[in-house]
Amino acid sequence: MRRIRIIPTLLMDQGKLVKTTSFRNPGYVGDPINALRIFNEKEVDEICVLDIMASRRGTPPDLNYLRNLTSECFMPLAYGGGITTLTQASEIFKAGVEKLIFGTAAMKQPDLVQSVAEKFGAQAVVGSLDLRKDWLGRQRAYVTSGTTSTGKDPVEWAQHLQSLGAGEILLQHIDREGSLAGFDLGLIRAVCEAVRIPVIASGGASGLGDFLSAVQAGASAVAAGHYFVYKGPHKAVLITYPAPADLMDQIYMKL
Amino acid sequence: MITIVDYGIGNVASIQNMLQRVGVNSVCSCDPNVILEATKLILPGVGAFDAAMDRLNELALTEVIRRYAGTGKPLLGICLGAQLLMEGSEEGKASGIGLLKGTCRLFRDIHPLRVPHMSWSEVAVNRPHPLFRTEEYHPRFYFVHSYYIDCADPQDALATAVYGHPFTAAVSRAQIWGVQFHPEKSHKFGFALLRNFAEA
Numbered sequence: 001m002r003r004i005r006i007i008p009t010l011l012m013d014q015g016k017l018v019k020t021t022s023f024r025n026p027g028y029v030g031d032p033i034n035a036l037r038i039f040n041e042k043e044v045d046e047i048c049v050l051d052i053m054a055s056r057r058g059t060p061p062d063l064n065y066l067r068n069l070t071s072e073c074f075m076p077l078a079y080g081g082g083i084t085t086l087t088q089a090s091e092i093f094k095a096g097v098e099k100l101i102f103g104t105a106a107m108k109q110p111d112l113v114q115s116v117a118e119k120f121g122a123q124a125v126v127g128s129l130d131l132r133k134d135w136l137g138r139q140r141a142y143v144t145s146g147t148t149s150t151g152k153d154p155v156e157w158a159q160h161l162q163s164l165g166a167g168e169i170l171l172q173h174i175d176r177e178g179s180l181a182g183f184d185l186g187l188i189r190a191v192c193e194a195v196r197i198p199v200i201a202s203g204g205a206s207g208l209g210d211f212l213s214a215v216q217a218g219a220s221a222v223a224a225g226h227y228f229v230y231k232g233p234h235k236a237v238l239i240t241y242p243a244p245a246d247l248m249d250q251i252y253m254k255l
Numbered sequence: 256m257i258t259i260v261d262y263g264i265g266n267v268a269s270i271q272n273m274l275q276r277v278g279v280n281s282v283c284s285c286d287p288n289v290i291l292e293a294t295k296l297i298l299p300g301v302g303a304f305d306a307a308m309d310r311l312n313e314l315a316l317t318e319v320i321r322r323y324a325g326t327g328k329p330l331l332g333i334c335l336g337a338q339l340l341m342e343g344s345e346e347g348k349a350s351g352i353g354l355l356k357g358t359c360r361l362f363r364d365i366h367p368l369r370v371p372h373m374s375w376s377e378v379a380v381n382r383p384h385p386l387f388r389t390e391e392y393h394p395r396f397y398f399v400h401s402y403y404i405d406c407a408d409p410q411d412a413l414a415t416a417v418y419g420h421p422f423t424a425a426v427s428r429a430q431i432w433g434v435q436f437h438p439e440k441s442h443k444f445g446f447a448l449l450r451n452f453a454e455a
Contacts (some may be wrong), residue, residue, distance in 0.1 A: 003375050003395070043442050045375055071272050074442045076397055096268035098399075098440065121302040123371055123399045167371065171397075198369045220369055 002255040004043040005045040005210060005221035006247065008228040009202060010035060012051045012081070013253060015065060019229055020052065021178035023130075029229050029237050036072045042241040044075055048170070048223055051081025055104040055144045060084070063091055070096030078126055078170075084109065089116045093124065101170060103128035104143040106157075107150050110164055117165025122197075127249025129154065131187065134176035139187070146174045154187060155194040162195045169195060170223065173203030178226050180206035185217040192218030208250040215255060223250070257281040257453060258293035262314055264307045265336065267300035269439040270449075277446055279453040287319040295452065296323055300335030304359065304402070305347030307335055311418060312324025317352055324354050329430045331386075333420070337433025338404060346402050353431050354431050356407035371401040376416040378424045378436070384413055385455040386425070386432055389447040396436035396444055404435060 010032055011018050017024035017035055029035075032049065035100055039047060049069065054061065061082050070077060073096070080101025089100055089112075102113045106127055117125045131154050134140045141150040141157035150157055154171075161169055171191055172182050181204045192199050198220035205211060205224035214222050231238040257274060261267055261283035274281045281297075284290060298320065300307050306419035311317045324330050332340045341351045344359035355435045362370045380387045387394065396416075403422040408410045415433070426433045432452075438445035 003377075005374050037363065040442055070268065074273055074276070074440065074445065076399075076440045077439070093266065094268060096266060096272060100271075122303070123373065124440075168373065196369065198371075198373060221374070 001252050003252050004215050004255065005200070006242070007046045007048050007200065007221060007223040008039060008044060008241065009048045009050060009223045009225045011068045011225060012049060013053050015062070017229075018052070019178065019225055022132075023052070023174050023177060026052065027235070030239075033068060033072055035168055035229070035239050036069060038239040039241065040072065043244070044241050046076040046078070046221075047073060048078045049080075050101065052145055054082025056147065058082070061088055061092060063095055066092060066097060067095045080126070080128060084112070086112065086115050086119070089120070091248075093120060099124050099126050101126040101128050102166070103130060104148075105162060106161055107143045107148070113164040113166065122165050122167030126168050126170050126200075127156055127164065128170045128172060129161060129167035129191070130172045131173055142174065154191055158191045158195050158199075161196055166197065168198040168200060168220070170200045170202060171219075174240070176204030177202075179204050180226060182206065182210050183214045183217070185213055187213055188217040188219050208246065212251050212254055215251070256293075257295045258290060259283045259297045259299060260290060260316065260320070261285050262307075262310050262316060262440055264310055265301050265334070266439070267299060270297060270299055270333070273439045273445060273449055274453070276454060277450045279449070285314050285316065286311060287315065290316065290319050293314055293323065294328060295455075296320075296328070296330045298330065298332045298336035298339065300333065300339060302335060303346060304310055304335065304338060304344040304351075305349040306332060307339055308347070308349035308351065311339070311352070320352055321354065324431050327430050329452065329455050330432065332433035333439070334400065334435060337435055338402060338434050340426065341404060342365070354391060355411050355426055355428055355433075357405050357411070359402040360405050361402055362419060368419050371399055372418040373399045375441075376424070376436075378414045378416050380414045380425075381412065384427060386427070386434070386448055387414065387449050390452050394444045394447070396434070396438065396441040398424075398436045400435060404433070
């Protein structure tokens with residue numbers, strides 16, 4: 001028996017909770033603070049909040065907004081989006097966030113990621129590894145909400161993130177995001193074998209069976225968006241989380 | 256009123272948020288007088304052992320915390336704060352506060368598990384204790400750590416969790432208590448534990 005972390009990813013844009021498909025077409029889902037309250041009640045393992053447009057717009061993190069979030073969040077919280085200075089990072093930690101997620105900075109300001117890891121510890125730094133196929137059909141790591149290619153393949157970029165001092169990797173499969181097509185298990189296997197830090201698999205989950213497969217492929221934790229905020233083919237908004245007994249029977253007891 | 260040692264190491268805001276939700280007033284301070292006069296003290300901490308001890312020593316708080324503990328008032332170390340109660344750690348060279356005998360050891364040979372241990376784990380309490388005076392039979396808590404406490408006196412080990420092998424998840428000797436996990440991030444289980452601490 002082994003417990004693994006099952007992490008809802010909340011996407012934010014200008015203070016609203018949204019959901020995308022393959023990082024595009026954000027649809028309005030609701031109020032993030034309300035969603036957090038519901039997730040608290042459901043005893044969720046951890047929450048990941050990403051401001052999806054912050055890096056593209058060049059807007060700094062909204063500290064007051066983050067303070068509102070943390071005052072309602074009694075589980076571990078990771079935040080990513082638009083962090084460009086060590087001062088911002090300090091302020092976000094002070095606001096009560098446990099972990100910072102770096103994507104764009106790992107390409108444009110690797111020193112920043114390193115400094116945060118040195119000052120606050122590796123456990124406080126998550127490297128975001130966002131993958132999609134480029135125009136030649138090669139799988140490449142992207143930054144700035146999937147718009148800028150790093151030119152590196154997943155394994156190389158995972159090792160780069162580890163070398164910057166990240167304590168874990170959030171492996172997001174852009175092409176599968178919101179697709180409910182299941183995880184790319186070959187990708188998870190390749191990345192997990194290439195690094196020694198924990199990997200969180202994300203992108204494509206449609207149910208508990210997918211979570212189990214991802215962990216069996218080497219992931220230490222799993223994250224999903226669609227699965228936790230939508231229900232049914234018409235994408236009715238329903239904030240949900242599996243019952244502890246289902247997690248125990250269908251995942252933990254099988255590990 | 257609970258006093259939280261604010262020495263720049265650790266997520267003080269999260270602890271205050273949860274105490275506020277539990278309905279307990281708290282104050283953060285690094286002033287020796289405030290700490291000595293506290294009725295209950297929390298020592299938080301995340302990050303590296305030596306960095307935290309260096310900071311406590313710079314602020315001349317190591318001896319202050321020893322004196323506080325000597326008064327017999329309750330002290331709760333959280334995560335690295337619990338490890339600092341020990342004599343030292345494999346993680347660094349600095350001496351700990353040394354209120355409890357023993358050291359902190361790195362998780363090794365726990366394949367396929369990875370270090371740090373970053374997950375929720377169930378905690379088995381070894382004996383009745385005010386901190387775990389709770390209706391939950393199997394409390395579970397959120398852990399983030401690469402090192403675990405190894406008590407020289409088995410009597411000091413209060414609770415056990417498993418990551419590859421069993422390890423000490425909470426320590427207690429008289430009114431000196433420490434938890435390796437993060438109650439402030441462990442929703443209802445954390446509420447119960449911090450409420451128990453407030454009422455102890």
